[in-house]
Amino acid sequence: MKNSYKVKASLIKKRFSEGGKELIAGRVFFCLQFSITIAILIIFLIVSNQVSLLTSHEIGFTKKNVLIIHRTNRNRDKAMVLAEELRQLPGVKAVSVTNAYPGGDLPTKDLQLKNSPNGFSYSPQYFCCDSAMIRVLDLKLVKGSFFSKRTPENAILLNETALKTYGLNTNSIGQIFTRTSGEEYTLIGVIKDFNFRVLYRPIEPMCMYTGTDHSNSLGASKILVKLNRIDKETIKGIKNKWNTVFNEAYFDYSFLDEEVNSLYTKEIFLKKIMPLFAILAFLISVIGLIGVTYIKINEKTKEIGIRKVNGANITEILAMLNKDTFKWVVIAILIASPIAWYAMHKWLQNFAYKTELSWWIFALAGILALGIALLTVTWQSWRAATRNPVESLRYE
Template sequence: MIWYYIKTALRNMRTNPKFTLINVAGFAFAISVSLAITLFLLKEYSYDRYNKNYRQIIRLTDAKKNSSEIDYRVKDILLQHFPEVKNACYVDCYNHPVELKYGKEGTYLHTGAMSVDPQFFNMFSVPVLAQQTATPFQDKNSVVITESTAKRLFPNENPLGKELDVYDIYPVTVSAVIKDFPANSSFTANFIVNAQNDNFKFKQAIGNSDDLSTYRWPFEIYVQLKKNEKPEQLIAKINAHKELLKPYVEKAGFLPLKDIYLHDPTTGVSNRKGNAKLLQLFAAIGLIILILAVINYINLTVAQQAKRNKESGIRKTIGASRKQIIGQLVAESTLIGFSAFLIGTLLLRLMLPAYEVAFNTPLNFNILYHFPTSIVLLLSILILGLVSGIGPGFVLSGINPVKILSGTTFISGKKNYLRQSLTVFQFAVSVILIVSVLIVRRQIQYVKHQDLGFNQEQLLRLDIPWLKDQDMNKTSVLASELKKSPYIRDASVSQGVPGDIRFDLGYKNETVPSIVADSSFIKTMGLHIIKGRAPQPSDFGKVCLINETGYKHFGFTNLDNKRFNNYGGYDIIGVVNDFHYSSMRKPIGPAFIILASKGFPNAISIRLSANHIGETMKFIHKTWQNVMPGYPYKYEFYDDWFNSMYKSEERLAQTMSIFALLAIVISCMGMLGLAIFAAERRTKEIGIRKVNGAKVSEVMAMLNKDFIKWVGIAFVIATPVAWYTMNLWLEDFAYRTGLSWWIFILAGFLALVIALLTVSWHSYRAATRNPIEALRYE
């Protein structure tokens, strides 16, 4: 019987090649997109689960401060006082690459780095390829490098025991080589230093005095629990004895290792962070696109009903049961689904590079060959075939064979209503996706043109690498030389700039983003003093400024006797206007601008004249070569730099546009199917109307009016759903565009135009058909 079903299905597919091609193409594209989304979801949800102990590892947090930055000394307190803890370590992932140098000739490499407690290698699954001693770190000056870094620095040498210079200042020795962290790891470093080496405590200490014993050194604390211990019970016990962790933690919290990548609400130092909402959105889109393809198949199958009515009637007359007719339709849909799956898989393989660009991550195609995945996919094809075939099967098998053979068959109102509802659903999805694309693109434009609080026009950032001790004064020399150009209005040396603040200094037991700069910084950036006074060159090393938000946040009513006590102390002499020092996703928080030479300058901000940009850029490059010979020359304009912060949103807009286009194409196929059905069902009526003098435009209006009504209903349904969905997405931005009514009207209008263009072609053919042929139609 099954073989008979397959033979009949193949015959029907051959006799209806256009119908088969449309269905297979629709399913194939839907399956290709859905499989790509599945690969992306599998990758994102697998983060950090490669660690053998991932179920027992948690990261400690300070729930009151919503922060994962905790003093490293908490590790020893946990091991001493809480027997539930099997092991613990502390980690600091650097926000910026470090510069490594090997050999007198100077093989330079800029790479990601982190400092870790030696216990890190016992807690996490880090395969060691080679090491000098029993442990990866031989001593405090030992470092561990990844396999790829070893090949780049020592292509033909044994890296063990080799000496590297970090920033050409700190000598370290390679004591071990590990495999690169996998692509689904939250850690991305290629260079790992011993956190017990004081030279590499790049994270600034938090404190309010010059007594270093009162300072806190923030790291991330990872805790491995003993088997069967519950993290909730440990945290409750810690909070019951919170005096043990004072002053380091106010209220303990935790986050499982497996949840850090996607569900980390804290501020911390982990390298990678995913977006759980985005994954849910993509999962929904993948499922909806498959549903659209199924609906498309049902509509096209029912649209061909007139050609299959007699077949069904004859089969029922000679004894075929309703179950057998449904089985035949299910066999056809399964065969089409299997063919589409093979083509869709091939499309996925061919388009994998494009999908990787869209998702901004490598995808593992080979995972589809794994046994569990293959079984799930085969079951999915069977379910897809069952769902796609059972609906048309019930429709065709439910018609009275006497009516079929007498030529009086018709489609009942309920079945017609179901088919129309499916089409309404398709276009409701299309409207939602069109609205989503329009709002995402509008939000991108909004944040790109938002006032940043400083003048980013003709403002250039010149990156300063980590300098040798004897070259530290060259930064100020370079700034002075640059100011000699008549086309450079000003220049300022700083450690940290808007969009790249590297200092988080302590004030009133809080971490506050801080920029250390010279006295030209305010003028160069185009900031404004709104209270107090502007700094003078004579103030250097004595004063600082605070932004408006910080002034209000710390409860200031005036600046009398207000001091910032880090590193000897600075008088707070003025309040500057709020300026964005990170993306628009975050609200502006407190910030300090410190007039001092603490830290290593990492940038020169240069204010250019509007004219002679090309000539000025040549002058800057030549001046750099004269003052900084041998150091890499790198610059970026501030407006380009801030715009680059929204690359993920731009990729989302591009991906959503592709998904929306595919959904619209599939929906149009379903709409075309209904147009074919409507024209065939009303063929004689059209002929009679034309004989009685009906115009082509009148016939087209008659055929198209129902489609206009369905799109209108789809618009009404889609509008509140789209509003809710996009409002939820916009919540990730502290500064966001409004959900204007015209966006929804435009989306509905576009959907209507697309629908009319789709059905009008077939309506026109039906309206211009010879009425004699129409009257002969059976």
């Protein structure tokens, strides 16, 4: 008889030992799952904030309702004829012939302040445009004047960043600049900084010069057309003018806002796909948590019955069952937060203008994860907490 009791006791001990190991393994796995889930959620929130900043940040020019005509074959004469024809269309506000548009690359050339005591020279970006560019992009003039039909060929404008680079201020209108090739240029105005390369890079020194109105040296590769609004009739009219001037050559056009937004294609795609990963990760974590909770409830069935016989209410039983989950989710938050912070800190270094890694993002992700975990455990534990204690005490 004594031997039978010993055998039964050893079997019970073995059962609970195996159940304990299973439970510990389940908790560790659950903690890792939730760490990954919380990290994905933090990353999603930060990526969303960054994409919102990229698409809404003040960039210093108007990109809406601007049509870009490509493939002018660098034919300045035809480009100028087409520009003049387009200005006659009723839906067109302004037309500018240029070598580039915001979001693209600009050439750099040396430019030195004449009679500079230290011989300082710099190679700013060169943006070649005509007198209409200020109206097409809604640029802001800080001081001096913009290009006009009467502007001499050697006139230039500098942006505010270029002015600071040369150690000048807005009272420097009239300063003479030279190039190593011997040409001289006169500063006629200062243009307010705008993000030509948008937000991947900081605003760089820029020199704006004319050429389309007076010089044959410019390869007029782009025509920017500012429209009152985008409609099929206006675009059809532009295409007809193109066909007339360029002899039915392929009419290749796009819109400036789409060109600028296309620079952030990867970031926008990441913002769209991250919620799917977050939902999938949460589902997997919740399934794992249900498994761990099931094992835990089975392990503590008799304890729950004893507590209820001794006067414990449903709230106290649920708090007991949720206590362990709370601890493991907090551990998961502590694991996920520094990993997500480091990954996003490195990613944001790709941008000159970046969102902040605010504390509330990490707090929100942690609260959401904790809330989902506790609701899952509470939902699954409700039956055990409301069960008749007599049934719990009979549980084998």
